[in-house]
Amino acid sequence: MGSSGKPVVVLLQGAFQLPDVYHKFARLIESHGFPVVQPSYPSLAGQDEPDFTKKTLADDVQVVEAAIRKLVEDENKTVVVAMHSYGGLVGAESVPEDLTLKRRKERGLSGGVAYFFYNAAFVMPKGQSVATAVGDSPNHDHWDGRFKMRDPLTTMYHDMPEDEAKLWADKVVAQSNAIKDTVMTRCAYTYVPSTYVVCTEDRAVPAPVQEMFAHTAGSTVKKIDAGHSAMLSRPETVAHLLEEVLACQDVTQ
Template sequence: MATNSRPTVVLVHGAFADASSYAHVTERLLERGVNVRVPAVPNRSLLGDAEYVASLVRGIDGPVVLVGHSYGGAVITVAGVEENVRALVYLAAYALDEGESLGELQGGFPDSKLASALVFTPSTLAGNDENNPDVTVDVEKFPEVFAADLPAGLAKVLAVSQRPLAGLAFAEKAPVAAWKSKPAWGIVSSSDTTINPDVERFGYQRAGVESVEIDSSHLVMLSHPDEVVDIIVKAMDATSE
C-alpha cells in the first residue's frame, strides 16, 4: 500500500481541556490542506492515554507529526515511539524523561498558581477508587490560571466544560521518551501560570527541543494559533519525505 509523504498531524489535548481547545489550529491546518486528527483523549492514565493515541497513530497510513499541549506533551512523549511518528511538537507542555512522572518533573520547580486551584472529586467511573480522584481546576479560578489572555466569555465556557484528569496520571512514570529518537519542536508560554515556564524550558532543553517563547497564557493554541501553526508546519517541512 502506498503511503502519503506529507505527514498527518495528530493534535493531543491536555488535562482540563478537550479537542475543541485546538479549534483555531485545526481550522488553519485544514485550510492549508493538511491531514489532521484531533482525538478525544480519555485523561484516565498516562499509560492508557498514550496507548490510545498510539493505536490511532498505528492506524494512519503514512508519517505522523504528534503535537501535545500540557499533559498531552507527556502523552506524546510515550506514544511518539510509534514507527511512523516523524516529529514531536510540544505546546506549553511536559517533556518527560524515561522513568519520570509528571509529579517528579513538576516537583523540581516552584509551584504555579495551578497548585492551589486544583479540585479533587471522587470519580464515579467503574474501577476507580478514592485514591484515584478526578482532578479539575476551580471554576472561578480557571480564567486567571488557565486562560488569562482569552476573551472573558470564552474563558468562562472553558471553565465549565473541563475534561477531568485522573489523579493516577500525575504519578505514572513514562516508560520511554520518544524525543530520544525523534526530532522535536516546542513553544514555551512565558506568561503561563498553569505550568511554571521553567518546567517547560527545562524539559525542552533536556530533550533537545527546538523551541520559541511566546508571551502567552497556558492555552497558547487558542490565543496564538498562527504561531502554533507555524511551528507545526516547520516540523512537517523538516521531516517530510
Template sequence: MAAVVFVHGLYHRPEHFALVAERMRAAGTEVLVPELHRGSLPADTAAVQAVVDSLQEPPVVLGHSYGGSVITGLAGAGHLVYLAAFVPDVGESAVGLGGASPELQDAIEPEHDGWTSLHPDRAAETLYGDCPEPLAAWAVGLLRAQAPGCGRGVPGHHGWKRTPSTYVVCGQDRAVHPALQRQMASRCTDAREWQTGHSPFIGRPDLVVELLQLLTANAPRQPNREAPTGH
C-alpha cells in the same frame, strides 16, 4: 504534507484545539485529535498510539501540558512538539518534574472517588488569562473532570531521544512555570519561546498554525515504526 495529531492536557477535551484544527484542515492538512481521559497515562498513550499507527506517514504530534507525557511514550511520530508540556526522562512523571503551578493547584476542586475539577473563575485566569474573554469563557465551558493519578504516570518509552522535537516555551504561562519549561526545552532538538499564556491554541492560534505548517512541510515521508523501548 504530513498529518497532525493534537494531544490535549488534563481537564481538557479535543474540542479545545478546534480553532487550530479548523485552520489546518482548511489548508489541506489531515488533523486528528484523540480523546484522552482513559484513566491512566499508559491508557492515554495507547489511545494516541493507535491513531499514529493508523496513518500512512509519520505525523507531527503536538502535546500540550500533560499531553507531553503522552507523546513522550509514542513510537512512529515524525516530529514531536511540546507546547508548554512535560518532557519526562526515564523514571520521571509530570508531577515529579514540578507539575502544576501553585495557581493551578489552587484552582483544583475535589469531586468523587479521587476525581477533581477546576474552579471556573480560577481556571479562566490561570489557563486562559491572555485570551479574549469570549474565547476564555468558551474554553472554560469545555473543561471536564479528571481521573486521579494520570500526572504521576511514568512513560515506558522516550520518543524524544530518537525523534526530532520542538519545545515551545510559553513565557507568560501561569499553569506551568516558564522556568521549568525552559529546563525541559533543553531536552528537545529545537526550542522557541512565545510570549503567551498556557493556551496559545486558543489565544494565538496563528502562532500554532504557522509552526505546524512549517513542520509538516518538512516532515519525513517514509514510515517510521520504531519499536517502543524503555529508554
C-alpha cells in the same frame, strides 16, 4: 484532507479539556493542507463510567499509540505529533522507535513519526511520574479520584477576550487522578527530533519550567508571548510556527 505532500498532524490535548477546545486550531491547520487526527483520552472521556477514576496515562497512551500505528503501518503516513501541556507526556510515551520515520526508512518502509512539536507541554525522563515529579499542585482541586484546575479562567485563558475565556473556562472538566501514577518508560523525544514553543506569559507552566522541559527533550526552542492555551488564544501564530518548523525540517509524505 490535505495535499499528499504534507504529513498528518496527530494533535494531543492537555489536561482538563475536551477535544473541542482544540478544534479551532485543528481546522486552521487543516485549511493549510495538513490532515489532523485528534484521539480522545479515556482519562477525560466517559466521566460517568464506573471505572473512570481507574483510567491512567497508560490508558491514554494505548489509544494514541493505536491511532499512530494505524496511520503509519496501515496507511504509510508521515506523522508529526503536536502536543500541548499534559499531551507532551502522552506523546512521548506513545511512539515506539520502530514507528519513527528514520527507523522505517532503514527497513525500506514508507511513513513514520517524523517530528514532535511541543507547545507549553510537559516533558519527563524515564522513571518519573506526575506524582513523583510534580505532586499535588495548589492550582488543583481533588475529590473522589478526580482532579480539576481550580481557576482556569485566570490560569489557562487569561490572555483571551473575557467572554471567550469564560466560555472555555466553563467547559473545563475533571480528569482521573490516576494519570499521576503512571511511570514514564519510553520517552520518544530521545529518538524523535523536536521543537518546543515556550509560552512566555503562561501562568500554568511558567516559562522557565518550559525551558527546562525543552532542554530535557533536546528541542529547538521558539518563544511566543502567550498564555497557557496559545493554540486557542494565538492559533494563527502557533500554526505559522508549526508550518515554518516542518518546512525547515522538510517533513513531507
